[in-house]
Amino acid sequence: MKISYNAPFVLTLTLVCVIIRFMGNDFTDTFFTVGAHINFGNPLDYFRLISHAAGHSDWNHLLGNFSMILILGPGLEEKYGTKNLLMMSLVTALITGILNVAFLDTGLRGASGLVFMMIVLSSFSNFRSGTIPLTFVLVLIIYVGQEVLLSFQTDNISHFAHILGGLCGSFFGFGNTKSLSGGQS
Numbered sequence: 001m002k003i004s005y006n007a008p009f010v011l012t013l014t015l016v017c018v019i020i021r022f023m024g025n026d027f028t029d030t031f032f033t034v035g036a037h038i039n040f041g042n043p044l045d046y047f048r049l050i051s052h053a054a055g056h057s058d059w060n061h062l063l064g065n066f067s068m069i070l071i072l073g074p075g076l077e078e079k080y081g082t083k084n085l086l087m088m089s090l091v092t093a094l095i096t097g098i099l100n101v102a103f104l105d106t107g108l109r110g111a112s113g114l115v116f117m118m119i120v121l122s123s124f125s126n127f128r129s130g131t132i133p134l135t136f137v138l139v140l141i142i143y144v145g146q147e148v149l150l151s152f153q154t155d156n157i158s159h160f161a162h163i164l165g166g167l168c169g170s171f172f173g174f175g176n177t178k179s180l181s182g183g184q185s
Contacts, residue, residue, distance in 0.1 A: 009082045010073030013089070014066050017054050017111065021062050028055040033109040034097045049097035050090060055109040065111040072118040079125070080176060092117045092168040096161040108158055113165035119143050120169030127173070136173065140166065 005011055020032055032055025034048040056062035077085045096113040100106070120143070123135040144166040147159045 007074035007077045007082075009077055009086045009089070010069060013054070013073075013111075014070065017056060017062055017066065020054050021056055021059060025057075028057075028109065031055070033107050034100060035107050036101065036105045038101050049101070050093045052097055052109045053089070053093035053111045053114055056111070057109065061110055065115050068115045069111060069118060072115075072122050075125075076118055076121055080121075084176070088117065088121070088168070088172045089114050092165055095168060096158075096164045099164060100158070100160065104158075104160060106158070108161060110158070110161075112158065113161040113168075116143065116147070116162045116165030117169040117172070120166045121173050124173035124176075136170070140170070 020028060031044070031048070032051045034052040035045070038045045038049070056065065073085070080088070092113050097108065100108040120136070120139055123133055123139040125133075125135070127133055144163055147162040147166070150159050
């Protein structure tokens with residue numbers, strides 16, 4: 001038996017994030033953290049609007065995110081395709097980056113927005129056209145609802161990014177299930 005590179009996007013993202021973490025906090029702060037404000041004249045700030053998802057504060061932060069990404073990601077990559085999951089992840093990172101800069105006065109780094117996008121997106125596994133999966137409703141209540149409640153606490157966790165990631169997962173789930181089902185019941 002051979003080991004296969006079964007989920008190219010998920011495995012490559014994991015490897016890239018591990019390498020970035022090895023580079024240290026100064027490197028992560030410079031290239032993989034979106035600040036509280038954007039300097040429209042600095043091209044690096046545009047890059048950070050997406051790259052923040054690859055930077056992590058420490059190994060526990062990275063391991064927490066990738067324990068979920070490595071569980072959920074391969075199934076999602078198989079269902080939606082590598083290119084589609086990559087695009088969903090880039091869009092989620094961009095939306096969380098832009099809205100963080102627009103509405104919050106904190107920096108942002110880490111893949112937790114992607115984790116929540118994947119959690120919600122995975123609840124669409126047996127979607128039938130014209131229905132709302134009960135798993136989706138329960139995931140929204142449990143995961144996203146918890147983040148709404150936790151957002152009132154003062155901590156170093158971007159509950160805002162978690163909520164936005166979940167909303168992106170909802171959008172992608174309903175959008176992709178319509179295109180995948182071809183309008184069939």
